[in-house]
Amino acid sequence: MRRELTLTSEPIDEAAWLAQRPMPAGMGAVVCFLGVVRDTEAGAAIRALEYEAFRKMAEHQFHRLFDEMEKRWPIASVRVVHRLGVVNVSEPSLWVEIVAPHRGEAFAACQWLIDEMKRVVPIWKRPVFQRAGARPRRSRRSA
């Protein structure tokens, strides 16, 4: 299984990732997920989310999940991009792509990975509000 993990403060360029997709012969299904910053958080209007990671552990935990995926499903490729730092409303914060022989395993693996990520990968977010003066705090340990 090919695996590629990118934790980045740069915008996610979906088209660029798509152009580099590994697509081995015999693969019949690609499932992509894009998580986009919504304009409200717990009912309040926000301007952005600021993501912070414990990067070394986040990378390790993602690779543990990839190991587990590889055992569970016949996946050819998994690629994950997660934004860190400030991500504005309507921008993607997460991009996940699974390439597999059939759609059943591609959907199952993609959903499983996102669910598990939200359980174990040490990344946190805090809302950046629209009010003047409520500038994002500079994270002491971000990216």
Add this chain to the structure above:
Amino acid sequence: MRRELTLTSEPIDEAAWLAQRPMPAGMGAVVCFLGVVRDTEAGAAIRALEYEAFRKMAEHQFHRLFDEMEKRWPIASVRVVHRLGVVNVSEPSLWVEIVAPHRGEAFAACQWLIDEMKRVVPIWKRPVFQRAGARPRRSRRSA
């Protein structure tokens, strides 16, 4: 719910579709599925699949499914592209995209739509084998 259905004999240009994605405020999840022609069909090596549709009914059935999706989930946009005619191995034959507030409904709707499509939308495929002389038969009623 925005809906866009394209039955086409042209290659699916994922990047072009992606560039035109409708992304209303408040939407947090995009799920894309790409169905790709595999290099074997029932164990035999193939060169391509030839897709045939009863186009008028296929369009109607897709829109019935879109109606049902709209009742079941708070989806902002569904876009479907299905190839007709000859689709070579490793080329996509189907592209589906769902835009929704949360990932749960986006994944559920995307999988439901594909499952239902394979049950009711009148599109058929036949393998195009690699042997010389086994050229695809010209469908009498293909799109």
Add this chain to the structure above:
Amino acid sequence: MRVSVSFFSYFQDLTGCAQTTEALAEGSRLDDLYRRIVGRFPKLAPLEKSTLLAVGVDYQPRDYVLRDGDEVSLFPPVQGG
């Protein structure tokens, strides 16, 4: 009354045609038409259980009452995607 009957996918190979017409008595049901078609194209008979029947652009049950000019379609299980 007359109805048209279209075949799709390998049903065209089995019948040797894409479309035909049938004359039926008023009040005939879709199943009456199906029996007539299977009589004309016996190769369809073994596929009865998996055969899909539509009138216009909608699937219809076997007891659907046909009307003059209905466009009926017969085809094998669909395989899109």
Add this chain to the structure above:
Amino acid sequence: MRVSVSFFSYFQDLTGCAQTTEALAEGSRLDDLYRRIVGRFPKLAPLEKSTLLAVGVDYQPRDYVLRDGDEVSLFPPVQGG
């Protein structure tokens, strides 16, 4: 022995620091360290049930036996995606 302790996300706000160190008796467990930390930073106490504890890059249970130089991290539930 000495271990380092890092805080992430709003645990940094509650403790007022990103990192500290603790001196512990040999054979101390992760829970012993946690009690010591909560003693120093009482604002963490109400969050005990949701607090996640890692040593190095792996989660560990409360009875994990610490070693000199271990890098311990405390943080609230993760929220990626």
